[in-house]
Every structure is written in structure tokens, then in C-alpha cells.
Amino acid sequence: MEQEKDLTSQESLELIAKMIRKAKRDYLDTGLSSLLWGSVIIICSLVAYINSYLNIPALNLVWFLTVVAVVPQIVIAIREGKKRGTRHYEEDQVGGIWIAFGITMFLFGFIFSRFPTYDGISALYLAVYGIPTFATGYARRFKPSIFGGLACWALAIYSLYCGYPNTMLCITGGALLAWFIPGLILRMRYLKAKQQHV
Amino acid sequence: MFKDLNPILHSQLRLAVVSILISVKEADFTYLREKTDATAGNLSVQINKLKEVGYIDVSKSFKDNYPQTICKITPEGVKAFEEYVRDLQSYLNIKK
Numbered sequence: 560m561e562q563e564k565d566l567t568s569q570e571s572l573e574l575i576a577k578m579i580r581k582a583k584r585d586y587l588d589t590g591l592s593s594l595l596w597g598s599v600i601i602i603c604s605l606v607a608y609i610n611s612y613l614n615i616p617a618l619n620l621v622w623f624l625t626v627v628a629v630v631p632q633i634v635i636a637i638r639e640g641k642k643r644g645t646r647h648y649e650e651d652q653v654g655g656i657w658i659a660f661g662i663t664m665f666l667f668g669f670i671f672s673r674f675p676t677y678d679g680i681s682a683l684y685l686a687v688y689g690i691p692t693f694a695t696g697y698a699r700r701f702k703p704s705i706f707g708g709l710a711c712w713a714l715a716i717y718s719l720y721c722g723y724p725n726t727m728l729c730i731t732g733g734a735l736l737a738w739f740i741p742g743l744i745l746r747m748r749y750l751k752a753k754q755q756h757v
Numbered sequence: 758m759f760k761d762l763n764p765i766l767h768s769q770l771r772l773a774v775v776s777i778l779i780s781v782k783e784a785d786f787t788y789l790r791e792k793t794d795a796t797a798g799n800l801s802v803q804i805n806k807l808k809e810v811g812y813i814d815v816s817k818s819f820k821d822n823y824p825q826t827i828c829k830i831t832p833e834g835v836k837a838f839e840e841y842v843r844d845l846q847s848y849l850n851i852k853k
Binding site: 566568569571572574575577578579581582583641644645646647648650651 | 762767768769772773776777779780781782783784785787788791792793820821841842845846848849
């Protein structure tokens with residue numbers, strides 16, 4: 560776009576549409592955060608399920624992995640922020656939803672440590688997993704996340720009827736559908752787009 | 758030919774820059790250069806023109822010890838862009 564030329568009104572409209580398309584298409588999630596949290600929750604819930612048969616007290620600490628995973632999440636967020644040359648409008652809104660979700664998760668951890676015998680813990684977790692997942696998918700028009708959010712809500716209801724430790728498998732399914740699979744799809748898209756730009 | 762069209766926006770590179778900035782919250786200089794395929798010198802001149810008329814805000818900072826220029830469209834810029842698009846549509850007799 561070095562030589563300035565007289566634009567016709569048609570060319571101007573085409574240029575506007577082209578630039579808007581370029582800017583919109585440019586937003587590509589690396590999928591790393593989804594993969595990280597999907598993996599962590601799948602591991603934790605599967606270990607909790609297996610441990611319900613093994614009864615090894617040390618394995619109950621597996622859920623502390625969710626606290627440890629905050630560190631790589633911060634690293635990912637900082638690195639992705641540095642790489643980007645632009646900020647999109649929905650990023651702040653979606654980011655706010657995920658921060659609120661993170662705080663709610665830690666509050667749940669605190670609340671349910673005081674009431675550990677409450678039967679609907681898994682259902683509540685799954686219901687809340689669905690909120691940011693669905694909202695992100697909706698804001699970014701990303702169907703796998705919309706489906707993942709809906710799956711979390713369906714599993715929340717189902718978990719009320721299947722009893723512990725099967726509720727842990729519901730959590731595994733929720734993490735797989737809401738984060739791990741969408742994360743894989745995003746990662747493949749990102750790597751493909753990156754390859755095309757090289 | 759297009760005397761009534763806003764002359765600031767009716768320029769290929771400036772229009773490209775404003776079209777990108779209308780779609781995102783903010784963008785840095787490198788990003789704009791990459792998307793518009795413009796040279797740094799030309800882009801810098803056009804960004805300054807847009808800044809002078811108050812269509813964009815430009816802030817300079819440092820990122821990893823390198824200077825970084827962040828551009829953001831202003832409410833005046835949004836208004837001018839909307840008017841420009843309306844004018845284009847009237848030229849083309851596009852009815853909403």
C-alpha cells in the first residue's frame with residue numbers, strides 16, 4: 560500500500576471490508592490455556608475417582624494441582640500478551656468473566672472445605688464451569704466452547720443422580736468437552752495459521 | 758469527483774488504518790504496518806495526520822526495551838468513519 564491512488568467509492572468500501580476482515584481474522588487463541596486447564600482437571604478428577612477405590616490419603620492432595628497450575632497460566636497470559644500487537648474489544652469482557660470464574664473456584668474450594676459432605680459439589684462445579692466456557696464460545700462464535708458449556712450443564716444435572724465417585728467422571732467429561740477438546744481444536748488452528756504466515 | 762467525501766479518510770492508507778482501528782480496541786505500529794503492507798515512514802506520516810485531526814490517539818511506551826507506539830481510535834474518529842461510510846453508501850445508492 561505504498562502508492563496512494565484515487566479510490567472510487569466501491570474501492571473504498573472494499574478496502575474497509577478487507578481491513579475489518581483482516582483485523583477480525585487476526586484474533587487466534589493459542590489454545591494453551593484451555594489445554595492446560597482441561598488436562599489439570601481431567602488428571603485431578605480421574606485420580607480422585609481411582610483413589611475412591613485405593614483410599615490413599617496423599618492422593619487427595621491432587622486437587623492442589625489446580626493451585627499450582629495458576630503459575631503456568633500466568634506465564635502463558637504474559638507471553639501471549641507480549642506477542643500480540645493488538646487488543647480486541649471482547650478480550651477484556653471475556654477476560655473479566657474468566658477472572659470472576661477463577662475467584663469463584665477458589666471460593667468454592669474454601670466453602671466446600673467447610674461443608675465437605677454436601678452431595679451436590681460436583682453439580683455446582685460443573686454448573687459454574689459451563690458459564691465462562693459458554694460465554695467465551697458465544698462471544699467468539701466458537702461452537703466447540705458453546706457445546707462444551709452446554710455439556711457441563713447437562714453433566715451437572717446428571718451428576719446429581721449418579722453418586723460419588725461417578726460424579727468425578729462427570730467432572731472428567733466436563734473438562735474434556737469444555738476445555739481439552741476445544742483447546743486442541745484452537746491449538747491446531749493456531750499452528751496451521753502460524754505455518755501459513757511463515 | 759469525490760469532493761464531498763472526507764479528504765482525511767479518503768486516502769488508501771489512512772482509510773486502511775482507521776478501518777483496522779474501528780475493529781479492534783487498540784493496535785501497535787508493527788501490527789498496523791503488517792496489516793497494511795505500508796513502509797514505516799509512510800505509515801508514520803499518515804498516523805500523524807490522523808492524530809492531528811483527532812481521529813486517533815497515539816501513545817508511546819517501551820516494551821522489552823523497544824519503543825512501542827499504540828494507536829486507538831477516538832470518538833471523533835468513529836463519528837468521522839461512520840459519516841464517511843454513509844457518504845460512500847449514498848454515492849453507491851446503497852439503501853439500508
